[in-house]
Amino acid sequence: MHLVDYPESDRANELARKTRDLMDEVILPFERDLGPGEAISDSELESLREAAKDYGVYCPQMPEEYGGMGESFRDSLAVFEEAGQSLLGPPALRVDAPDEGNMHTIELAGTEAQKERWLPPLIEGEAKxxxxxxxxxxxxxxxxxxxxxxxxxxxxxxxxxxxxxxxxxxxxxxxxxxxxxxxxxxxxxxxxxxxxxxxxxxxxxxxxxxxxxxxxxxxxxxxxxxxxxxxxxxxxxxGAENEGFQIAQRRLGPARLTHCMRFCGMADRALAIARAYMQHRDAFGSSLADKQSLRHKIAEQELALHTTRTTTRDAARRISEGHQARIPVAMCKVKAARMVQEAVDLAIQCCGGAGLSRDLPLVDFYEGLRFFRIGDGADEVHLRSIAREAFEDEHVADADLANLPEF
Ligand SMILES: Cc1cc2nc3c(=O)[nH]c(=O)nc-3n(C[C@H](O)[C@H](O)[C@H](O)COP(=O)(O)OP(=O)(O)OC[C@H]3O[C@@H](n4cnc5c(N)ncnc54)[C@H](O)[C@@H]3O)c2cc1C
CATH class of the missing domain: 2.40.110.10 (Butyryl-CoA Dehydrogenase, subunit A, domain 2)
Known part of the structure; x- marks a missing residue:
């Protein structure tokens, strides 16, 4: 549900629209035809990649000289979200983890020889x-x-x-x-x-x-x-000797945000499926879509999705302006991981037994998302960083405690 216009550039909007067309016309129909529990073959993935090239959204985030499209990080973000509507989207557009983060790391820290050796085949999907x-x-x-x-x-x-x-x-x-x-x-x-x-x-x-x-x-x-x-x-x-963690840190900020955007796309699709099911299914004399208790839960998830989208865009803006944005990224990471887990869980609940069947993609989503509360730093590790920063805040309101006994 894109009720809110996000302040994207014209180029970002154009890329997002093209990606949505690709998803609606090629990738989602392909996904729906894939048998339950069936994996995509290499040749099928290759044909989806060809389609992504035809739609002009293949590997937007990498430099043109190595085979990407040379789009800016911020303009590429909406592509990540649209691609995230299906688990097949990110590999089809070559915006999939971990290759996307690895390509970015090589681009960031590699010598010219390393870039020439690895980036073209990685971008083309010939290497992993x-x-x-x-x-x-x-x-x-x-x-x-x-x-x-x-x-x-x-x-x-x-x-x-x-x-x-x-x-x-x-x-x-x-x-x-x-x-x-x-x-x-x-x-x-x-x-x-x-x-x-x-x-x-x-x-x-x-x-x-x-x-x-x-x-x-x-x-x-x-x-x-x-x-x-x-x-x-x-x-x-x-990169330079002994600078592994500095490089990893520069990699992880953007890589975590691209994860957040892909998972926003997943949550968006899961909620759309839930709404569609609820509109077509009756129980106790009325449509599920008329049950206020369910409507409010959907509304809560739309709220959480919107918050995640806006905080992710805010962190991306800070990174694009040259800041490390460690704490804003940590906040997005925790928020997105929880949000998508709750959204997909709710969608499964709203769809009843159908939600747990592999006729719908929700089970695949559920299995695919759980790692995000652990991988790339567990929730607790990010909360630890956020808390440390909060407790270091100089504006501790000591004066407000003055009237308490023994302060
Ligand atoms: C599907 C998947 C893919 C992955 N891919 C990669 C990859 O490609 N490359 C790679 O290098 N790694 C990868 N990882 C590893 C991932 O990054 C680690 O699992 C993660 O960093 C946690 O480390 P750990 O598993 O050793 O957990 P541990 O360090 O053993 O921690 C266990 C749990 O303790 C809790 N915890 C930890 N610290 C604190 C604290 N300070 N306070 C409170 N609680 C705390 C957290 O809940 C954490 O989940 C992947 C993991 C998964 C599940």
Whole structure:
């Protein structure tokens, strides 16, 4: 429901309209025809990508010289939202995680040679990538300072040793962006680096595909990976030595917002499905759409969706103006993850048994969204940052406590 006109540029509105046309005319009909529990094949995905190119919305966020459209981050955001209406939208438009964030990281921090090597095939969809940071206990998870994977210099090579898991795309990736400690003595935030590791490197072992709660529509792996004496040439470091976390931080801000926008699209579609079902279904003498208790719940979710859209646009504006916007991004991330979970859950409830059937996409949505309250920083980790900032606020109203006993 786009009741509210968001203050987008003309170009953003144009891109959003083209994407909506592509979704309505090609991607949603294709999704509805896909059998329940059936995954999209490579050739079918390729044909959806061709359609995205024909509609002029393929990989808008990447530079033209490497095969993207060179649109600004803010103008691309509405495309992410429209694409998010279907789980098939983001891979079709090549705005899908984790490749989208990885391409952005290479564009941000890569040398010209690294960009030329990896960006064109990644943009074209001929190559895939993985971001390998999270480790099983006792390594780094929510607290990345606990990272145990190391990279040591040996002549003109780096030697990487470590154990990671939840490396999304691990089984499909041609290149891994691996976070490793390069200075044991420094604070981890100043002693880690990112390396580009080709999938065929000796010593890179895919231990298993972690069985996880995921939509069956897209077959994405989440690999447990061992790096056992993996050697890469020194030019495979991404960005400056020991700046891994600074790069990750610059990657994560925009990447979290693109997630938020995709999930706004998912919530929007889920609520549209719920409203359609309610209008066609009667119970106890009237349409479900006439039941005030359900109407109010839909209204609450429309409110939460609108709030998420506006806060995400606000954070994107700050990033585009050169600010890090760490706290606004953390707020969007928590808000969007909760909002979409509640919206899809409500849509399932409103559709009754049909909501839990795979005749509708809601079950796939539900399976696909749950990770977002954990991945890219769990709710509690973001709330911790927001709270820290709030408690550091100098405008603590001590004076207001003056009349209390013992203050
Ligand atoms: C589907 C999926 C895809 C993923 N893809 C990738 C990927 O591509 N690359 C990658 O590197 N990682 C990936 N991850 C990993 C993800 O980023 C981590 O799971 C996440 O950062 C949490 O780390 P952890 O699992 O080690 O949880 P833990 O650190 O063990 O934390 C467990 C729970 O403790 C709570 N918690 C943590 N800290 C605090 C605190 N300070 N206060 C209160 N509660 C707290 C949170 O609820 C958290 O969920 C993925 C995860 C999933 C589920």
């Amino acid at each position: 990538s993985a971001f390998s940071m999270t480790e099983p206990a006792p390594g780094g998870g929510s607290d990345p300072k606990m990272i145990k994977t190391t990279a040591e210099k040996d002549g003109d090579e780096w030697v990487i040793d470590g154990h990671k898991w939840w490396t999304s795309n691990g089984y499909e990736a041609d290149v891994f962006l691996v976070m490793a400690r390069t200075d044991q003595d420094a604070h981890p935030y100043e002693g880690c680096s990112i390396f580009l590791v080709p999938a065929e490197a000796d010593g890179l072992e895919l231990v298993r595909d972690v069985p996880s709660m995921d939509s069956s529509m897209l077959e994405v792996s989440h690999a447990e990976v061992r790096y056992d004496g993996v050697r890469v040439p020194e030019e495979n470091i991404l």
